[in-house]
Amino acid sequence: MATRPQPKLLAQGKPRTLGGSSRPWRVRLYAPGAGNNKYQVYFRAPAGEGEPWKRVLRRAASEEEARKIFAQAEAALDTEQALPVGADVRAARTVRMLGEEYLKDSIERGKQPRTMEQRESRLNAHILPTIGAVPVTKWRVEHSRKVMEKGSKTLFSNRGREDLRGQLAAMRKLAWRLDWLDRSVDPLDGLEIGRANVLHGATAQYVDPRLRPETRQVRAMADAADKLCGPDGTDPQMIRLPMFGTKIRVAGFGGLRLGEQNALRAIDVFFERGYVHVNGSWITPRKAAGFRGPVKNHTLHEVPLPKSLMHDELLPRVKELLGLPAKATFQQVINAQEAERQRRASRAAREKDTSVAWWNYPVPPEDELWLFIDTATGLPVKPELHNERWHRVRAWVDQNDPDNAWPRTIVYRNLRHHAATRWFHEELGESWEVVGQYLGDKLTTVLNHYVRAGEDALRDSVNKLAAR
Structure with a gap:
């Protein structure tokens, strides 16, 4: 009887004694034998904890694929990584x-x-x-x-x-x-997205000036919220947010994100320095309870606010939260705030986590000193409820103060754009670098959002042509 021809050996690796073998073994690559059209790669792999390694066979349809498996097995054995898995696992x-x-x-x-x-x-x-x-x-x-x-x-x-x-x-x-996909394969190569039209000299992130509310509109919305949600309000659904007007002013003149506004506490307001310390964000996951998490990008920052807003609106609320009488002096409020910060700092010093400080010491949400709450829960308002009340205020302004109506195309978060451009940059004359510090953003982010090359030259040309 004729002997069956042996498959041709195409490559073999270095001798190894891994896996408890008494004799050296190698990774071997064979060409297809008689009656077979598959290339074969043999090596050994762990069978289980404390057990001898078992012999493994991997088949490939082409020599290129087989040599790839061979190289992977050699590299894995050299670095003690996971060996190539079978076709059933890959599938x-x-x-x-x-x-x-x-x-x-x-x-x-x-x-x-x-x-x-x-x-x-x-x-x-x-x-x-x-x-x-x-x-x-x-x-x-x-x-x-x-x-x-x-x-x-x-x-x-x-x-x-x-x-x-x-x-x-x-x-x-x-x-x-994870080595689930060969690095030579790029499933996104050639995948293009249609380019959006952009203004000359602007980036794709540029915020059109039409979407930046004007100061008169911000003030009108805040005043309307005071009327509808304040002590004189008659709608029980609106008065659930008694500080809504103040919150709009904090957003419009401070540029805080909604989560940062909701996370503000009595100890975050530094009256003697004229700013709020932004150090957290109120997070409301779906189907889960809200909690106070880190500020976006983990960038703590200070935001100056108008003195009228700090002293006339935030100060009475802080007195209430700290249990002080309405006639408490300014210095008594400062002392009470500092005492609370120090109390939390002392407890934070006893924590194993060295990153815990006065501003992020964990306190149960129901016991926290929130500035802005939903009176029905005693906690910061959910974004859905906040937006619903916002649209009610907007509708009231449309009807009762049409000259300062808030456009439907401008959403609540665009109050941040007002603070950055019309307030900090134009009204206060701050540089874009300082604006970025107040917003807690990188300078490149601020420039991409608000600066358009050639805008000043265009304005000058328009002014020259106006006289002709």
Whole structure:
């Protein structure tokens, strides 16, 4: 009987004695033998804790793929990393599994709840319904294009589409890092997003001046909120937010984000220095209780506010929170604030976590000294309720003060744009670098939002032509 020909040996690795073997062994690559069209790579891999390594066979359809497996096995054995897995395991690693790993990795990186909600929402709404069952090893640009096509049906802004593409890019990077996808394969190569029209000299993040409210409009909205939500208000739903007018002024003349406004406490107001210390943000995850978390970008900053706002509106509220009589002197308030800060600092010094200080010492939300609350809960208001009351105030101004009506196209968060441009930069004459410090933003972010090259020259030309 004729002997069966042995497959040709194409490559073999260095001798090894790993896995309790008494004789040296090597990683070996064989060409297809008789009656077989698959290349074969043999090596040994751990079988279990304390057990001898078992012999493993990996097959490949092409020599290129086989040599890749051979190189991976050699590199893994050299560095004691995970050895190449079988085809069944690679096929089971779908984009859905990659999405789960992506969310887990985001949590481990300390991403905030709102960020996690956005990433999970994009994953469930656009990525998984389209390519969730696709093995990661077979993920290609045509799959990514399908995701973007689905997203374009509900994501109408260029920013939304950029965020979706950015999440695909982050998942691609994770797939490379986990070695689920060969680094020579780029499933986003050639995936383009239609460019948005931008003003000459402006970036894509530039905020159009039409979307920056004017000071008269800010004052009108705050005054209307005082009338509707203050002591003289008659609607029980509105008077749940008794400091709403003050809150609008803090946003419009301080530029604080909504979460930062909600997180302000009696001890964060430095009356003797004329500013508030922004050191936290009120976070309200979906289907979970709210809590006071870190400020955005973990950047603590001080924000100056008008003296009338500090002394006429915030000071009485701080007296109430600290249990002081209405006739308490200015110095008594300062002393009470400092005593509370010192009490928290002393307790923070006993914590194992050295990052805990007076401003982030954990206090149960129901016991915290919040400036702005929903009287029905005693806690900072939820964003949904806040926005609903905001629109009620806006509708009242539309009807009763039409000259200062608040445009529907300008949302509440654009009060921050008023503070940055019309108040800090134009009214107070602060440089953009100082504006960035007050907002807790990088200088590049501020310049991208508010500065347009050639704007001053355009204004000068318009003024010259006005006289002709």
